[in-house]
Amino acid sequence: MSGAGASSLALEVENLAAARGLRVLFEGLAFRVSAGESLELRGANGSGKSTLLRILAGLTRPHEGRVRYSGAGPGDSEEAAQHYLGHLDAVKPTETALEQARFWARYFARPQDVADAAIKRVGLANRKSVPGRGLSAGQKRRLALTRLLIEPRPVWLLDEPTAALDTEGRTLVMQLVAEHRAGGGIVIAAVHGEGFANSRILDLSTLKAAA
Amino acid sequence: MSGSFSVFARELKLAWSGGGGAALPVGFFAAAASMTPFAVGNEIGNLQIAGPGVMWIALALASLLPMERLFQADLEDGTLDAYAGSGVGMEGIALAKTLAHWIATGIPLAFIAPILWIMLQGPPEQVLFVIGAALVGSLAFFFFGSIGAALAAGLRRGGLVIALVTLPLYVPTMIFGAAALYAAAGGGDWGQPALLAGAVSLFGIATSPFAAAMALRMAID
């Protein structure tokens, strides 16, 4: 529950390798992202951006190497407080937008008004009583973003966060990321097109070509 | 802890909203058990011999029906990723979801069991025992089923795989539960088989969330 304020936080990756089926996506990958930084993952389709994010989130086991968070809490740990937002928005068709946000608030043991505020922040205030099946793709993505706001966690792992979003939605994501970094948070995101302001870039396509 | 509990509450609500939740398995249970007289003949003697056993099999199969979607929906829409990426243990999620679905579907199944029992010429004074037996039995069917459900969560035609994988695990509950029902129907002592069935159910509740969690971590990997 240290929130995004832990400024000594860093995420370190050592000698990481991943394979899909029998094909090697990347190997010998090493980088370090410190508090307040963001890292854009770029590269062609199939270069392993999503896989890398899933490994960082602890969903997929790397073939080799390890992910370490330092300064996340007492001592180093492999599982720091993080949010993972994938391609899928985890939106339930029968629950209303507000119900889903409130569920996540309960899930993270946060007060209910945090969920209400998050719904407002992502611009769903006038759609809050619409069930998930009635939301457009962009609105579902906005609903998924509420998870980032409901529970403050230092590391955000975002897989193409602006996909399906309109211009206004993109600006929202950029703002959220900037605020998060200003508070000492870390953002690692797979990005196509427009990136974040003064962000580091890791291109997985060239990495593999160089290897 | 609050994570698993909120998932439990959510699943309970989701199971009943949109699609009626228990309606389909309950309907299947009633329809399958009602086939018995057409197969074994409508003489009271025949029904008394076949009835409790067929009812028990129908309960097991009806419990298998909700298994295909138990984890599949959450896997498909990314909810399982969100759960797993948030540091809440998968064991807790598996337990919460299975228990919620048992409450949403297993309990309704147990409460229509006595109707089928009487239709199949079981002695009416044993109705309370039948409800109890069906509650205990369906617990085992749901929890052992959750292992198959988790293993087959990522499969397109998971239902058949779940049935093939899970039915051998149903054997002890099948034997003890049906034996208890027959003992009750014949006015005998159902204590021992009923206790053994209860023990198997407890074993299922205690162990299957771990196996299901392993399978779910594999499914999102």
Add this chain to the structure above:
Amino acid sequence: MAVLSYLANPYRFMAVSKWFALPFTLLGVGLILIGAYFGLFVVPEDFQQGDSARIMFVHVPAMWLSLFAYAFMTGASIVSFIWRHTLADVAAKSAAPIGAAVTALGLMTGSIWGYPTWGTWWEWGDARLVSVLVLFFIYLGYMAIWQAMDTPQKAARAAAILCLVGAVNLPIIQFSVEWFSTLHQVKMKAADEFKYPMYVVALGYFSLFGGLTLFNMRAEVMNTRAEMLMQRRQAAE
């Protein structure tokens, strides 16, 4: 190259297993033939069951091997879980069809033996026969999981989980079936007159199991290699 060399780790296995697969298979066949000769022609006929008891030379070792093969798969699954060694998955996968086949053989011979002995092809009152039937279904489920998964890695994980779940539940299933059969008791005469030919046949079964499993494993490893080569070639194009 680190990952590729990990995937190709079975090279040492291939070099060594080459020298064992065929001898084990041949030794197995030889021992089975010797045991069968003694069982059929040397051992006197059973004073109660007559010649029909001779099917025990096929049946009993098959029942033993059906359990042993499952235990072997369980061991391999545990290894796969702890060390994540691909070869352990390959071993478990390779043993499964052989285990299932001897289980089926055990069931069929048991049934054939049962007809003159019990007067029925299938006796639900015999706990051993019924437990082995359940074991057969577990084998089928195990092989179905390997078939159903879209990637071999996932299939291996799922199959290992299922194998362990089956291993944990087998004693309970066994107990419940025994409890069930005491309700429907059948008198059964165990035929343990002619132990030695049976041990010879059993040894043959186990040796054959070892040889065939090694053959299966080698085929599996070669398959994986061929697929790797194909993917590498595609990637190079």
